[in-house]
Amino acid sequence: MNKKGFIFDLDGVIVDTAKYHFLAWQRLAKSLDIDFTEEENEQLKGVSRVKSLEKILSWGNKTISQEKFIELMGKKNEEYLSYIAEMDSNEILPDVPRVLNSLIKKQQPISLGSASKNARVILERVNLKKYFDAIVDGNDVSKAKPDPEVFLIAAKLLGMKPEQCIVFEDSVAGVEAANVANMISIGIGSKSVLGHAKYVFKDFTEISEEFIKELINN
């Protein structure tokens, strides 16, 4: 059987945590008198914690001290973690386990490629850690998506060349990172947002067994 490297983003692809990032950032922004829309929030998806706060401050034309910046990032993460603490496997997005099981059955190498520093905790909470041959997260990279670093490290750990890898992503930055890495990008979400992905599906329920086989064999 052919082998491909399957790389999954976490937030908004495997679990429905994108909404928690949004809630926590929005509350923090409000405390600074900054408002941002769900559309602007698309720009925060896939982007590191530092970059996210930089963007929010720039939307509000605000500058703050380094100490305050660190304090605010801590505050946001605290709120985010309070949501995560309540999470269980019910928050795994539809058909993700089916696709993971299908890949395992076909002996395909699987990695996580996430910007989050909380990725390992979340995978453990929803009991999916066992599916992954490699985990690359926000603690392992120095450059945030759209830089391809996270996916290139994942490919290396799986022993695959970038062009043999397939990336599932819900963010504009992540799709761009996969494309720059010369990997096949699969957008999970809406075509209007993820138009640069090679394929776009609403969610994993649209990813058929035939399509998985095609990915492996082409």
Ligand code: BG6
């Ligand atoms: C990405 C999310 O997966 O991780 C971003 O899409 C988030 O919204 C980033 O900012 C960093 O996550 P964390 O958990 O380290 O703050």
Ligand code: MG
């Ligand atoms: Mg994501």
